[in-house]
Amino acid sequence: xxxxxxxxxxxxxxxxxxxxxxxxxxxxxxxxxxxxxxxxxxxxxxxxxxxxxxxxxxxxxxxxxxxxxxxxxxxxxxxxxxxxxxxxxxxxxxxxxxxxxxxxxxxxxxxxxxxxxxxxxxxxxxxxxxxxxxxxxxxxxxxxxxxxxxxxxxxxxxxxxxxxxxx
Amino acid sequence: xxxxxxxxxxxxxxxxxxxxxxxxxxxxxxxxxxxxxxxxxxxxxxxxxxxxxxxxxxxxxxxxxxxxxxxxxxxxxxxxxxxxxxxxxxxxxxxxxxxxxxxxxxxxxxxxxxxxxxxxxxxxxxxxxxxxxxxxxxxxxxxxxxxxxxxxxxxxxxxxxxxxxxxxxxxxxxxxxxxxxxxxxxxxxxxxxxxxxxxxxxxxxxxxxxxxxxxxxxxxxxxxxxxxxxxxxxxxxxxxxxxxxxxxxxxxxxxxxxxxxxxxxxxxxxxxxxxxxxxxxxxxxxxxxxxxxxxxxxxxxxxxxxxxxxxxxxxxxxxxxxxxxxxxxxxxxxxxxxxxxxxxxxxxxxxxxxxxxxxxxxxxxxxxxxxxxxxxxxxxxxxxxxxxxxxxxxxxx
Numbered sequence: 001x002x003x004x005x006x007x008x009x010x011x012x013x014x015x016x017x018x019x020x021x022x023x024x025x026x027x028x029x030x031x032x033x034x035x036x037x038x039x040x041x042x043x044x045x046x047x048x049x050x051x052x053x054x055x056x057x058x059x060x061x062x063x064x065x066x067x068x069x070x071x072x073x074x075x076x077x078x079x080x081x082x083x084x085x086x087x088x089x090x091x092x093x094x095x096x097x098x099x100x101x102x103x104x105x106x107x108x109x110x111x112x113x114x115x116x117x118x119x120x121x122x123x124x125x126x127x128x129x130x131x132x133x134x135x136x137x138x139x140x141x142x143x144x145x146x147x148x149x150x151x152x153x154x155x156x157x158x159x160x161x162x163x164x165x166x167x
Numbered sequence: 168x169x170x171x172x173x174x175x176x177x178x179x180x181x182x183x184x185x186x187x188x189x190x191x192x193x194x195x196x197x198x199x200x201x202x203x204x205x206x207x208x209x210x211x212x213x214x215x216x217x218x219x220x221x222x223x224x225x226x227x228x229x230x231x232x233x234x235x236x237x238x239x240x241x242x243x244x245x246x247x248x249x250x251x252x253x254x255x256x257x258x259x260x261x262x263x264x265x266x267x268x269x270x271x272x273x274x275x276x277x278x279x280x281x282x283x284x285x286x287x288x289x290x291x292x293x294x295x296x297x298x299x300x301x302x303x304x305x306x307x308x309x310x311x312x313x314x315x316x317x318x319x320x321x322x323x324x325x326x327x328x329x330x331x332x333x334x335x336x337x338x339x340x341x342x343x344x345x346x347x348x349x350x351x352x353x354x355x356x357x358x359x360x361x362x363x364x365x366x367x368x369x370x371x372x373x374x375x376x377x378x379x380x381x382x383x384x385x386x387x388x389x390x391x392x393x394x395x396x397x398x399x400x401x402x403x404x405x406x407x408x409x410x411x412x413x414x415x416x417x418x419x420x421x422x423x424x425x426x427x428x429x430x431x432x433x434x435x436x437x438x439x440x441x442x443x444x445x446x447x448x449x450x451x452x453x454x455x456x457x458x459x460x461x462x463x464x465x466x467x468x469x470x471x472x473x474x475x476x477x478x479x480x481x482x483x484x485x486x487x488x489x490x491x492x493x494x495x496x497x498x499x500x501x502x503x504x505x506x507x508x509x510x511x512x513x514x515x516x517x518x519x520x521x522x523x524x525x526x527x528x529x530x531x532x533x534x535x536x537x538x539x540x541x542x543x544x545x546x547x548x549x550x551x552x553x554x555x556x557x558x559x560x561x562x563x564x
Contacts (some may be wrong), residue, residue, distance in 0.1 A: 027242065027304060034297070055288035062293030065298070065325070073304045073312065127282055129342050166241045 006046055013039035025079040026072045030065060037061045049126035082127035173274050181278065187261035189422045190220045196522045203526035224415070232411040232454065242305035247409065247416035250298025254423035255290050260284045262349045264506025276506065284345035285337060288431060290331060292386065296322045298420060299388070299395065299405050306408035308337045314404025317533065321385055324540045325392075329382035331548040335375045335555040336364040336435045337406055349439030352528035358445065365395070370448050370555040376436040379516070383428035385540070387421060390525040394533055419555045429517035430510075437513045440506035454508045456496040462488030464481050525538035 016035035023029045037060040044053040135143050193218065201208025201318045209216030211247035222388065234243060282289050296319055303315020337343060340351035354362045364372045384394040396404030433439060442450035462485040469481030495504055531539070 050283045054283045054290050057290035066296055069300055
């Protein structure tokens with residue numbers, strides 16, 4: 001059951017990701033990205049990370065992507081035209097992608113040789129209580145630093161967006 | 168195996184109940200608004216217009232299904248589907264009652280008790296905005312696009328105070344599971360005052376409740392925040408170009424969202440299925456009393472008829488009410504019906520408030536709407552949360 005669900009949503013995630021690149025219209029691409037986010041959330045859920053799954057949907061699909069779609073609609077972006085692909089992309093693109101992925105695999109294997117394989121139902125520490133406890137004890141400093149960073153970004157955005165006094 | 172069978176039965180029951188209430192909620196709303204405005208409302212199809220929803224469904228089914236020129240075909244189809252399915256999903260986690268034993272089988276009344284129930288609800292409702300936004304954009308129409316833009320902006324803005332208002336009762340209950348939330352609100356102060364979160368010490372959530380309900384009005388695009396479909400400016404807003412069953416889907420989604428909001432408020436602030444006063448003091452006989460009284464009123468008017476035909480129809484109505492009253496006395500079904508009765512009574516009162524507000528209040532202006540949430544609702548929700556946190560930390564649970 002777990003394996004079937006995993007395969008289904010993994011295929012959906014990869015399919016949506018490929019579609020995201022192939023689509024010419026920004027809105028279609030954004031919808032594909034939402035598909036990727038949602039299926040990733042299901043994969044997190046299968047691995048026992050319930051809180052992360054819910055946060056994934058609320059934050060990415062429910063907030064960030066809504067803003068993306070909103071901005072695309074507001075700008076009324078048109079479908080992009082296909083231009084002549086560069087020769088580099090056509091002939092070296094896929095081989096270099098394969099090379100990159102295999103290098104990544106080798107590197108991860110070399111760095112963590114004794115890493116256990118993830119198994120369905122093997123991890124149960126993904127409840128909100130566990131995540132909250134870790135966030136407020138062990139990872140308090142990174143957590144607060146991130147909060148401060150986001151606050152700075154918000155203030156910066158407001159400052160950049162405000163009208164000049166003379167205008 | 169029994170688990171699957173029971174879950175299937177429960178799913179079928181709840182699905183039927185929700186779809187039926189969607190159908191009739193619209194009739195109730197038209198009646199309520201009509202009576203508030205001293206009109207009769209639907210009264211031609213069936214007695215008191217009771218068959219009006221069925222007639223409406225037939226009409227919508229038989230209408231021509233149009234797709235406007237230049238519409239984005241796929242998204243135009245996807246939008247109503249998304250809207251209605253995302254609006255119906257939250258029913259899965261709503262706690263209608265405690266674990267009960269029916270015919271020797273022990274089961275909970277709800278379909279699923281997730282330990283991230285509240286987050287699940289927030290996640291699903293936050294996705295609901297796509298139905299509206301995509302509908303407006305894919306229609307290739309100015310009015311629809313403007314409606315969708317307004318709706319997205321409004322829903323994003325009001326999600327903030329709503330989410331913060333939700334957090335405060337969670338602090339009191341110390342859980343994210345809706346079932347746990349409902350159970351944490353059991354018991355009574357001094358034997359009479361229920362320990363619902365609106366009354367719960369040390370931090371009664373009166374403000375939180377009001378903030379949640381106001382945001383609920385905005386999230387469901389209802390009056391006084393129905394700018395996305397302001398008919399005198401935007402024809403019908405985001406669903407201007409939709410007809411037939413696709414239009415019906417948006418209609419259903421709006422009512423399903425209303426039900427979800429009211430049910431969520433019931434769970435968060437009004438103790439879900441917990442009765443208004445203790446079972447030991449006879450709250451279990453309240454439904455019987457209520458329906459019995461309604462039956463008596465009907466019977467009285469049947470015996471003193473205003474119109475000749477009342478002599479026959481009203482006693483029949485009285486009989487139906489007496490039958491309902493009797494059903495609540497059958498020991499086998501009591502443990503199931505009583506919690507559901509209290510849940511439906513509370514959620515129904517909130518739904519009535521939604522209709523009442525729609526019949527009474529005028530529409531906001533757009534800038535007022537935005538200023539209201541960002542400059543007033545959000546800070547108040549924040550203060551409420553901080554105060555709750557402080558009180559819970561000082562006085563504990």
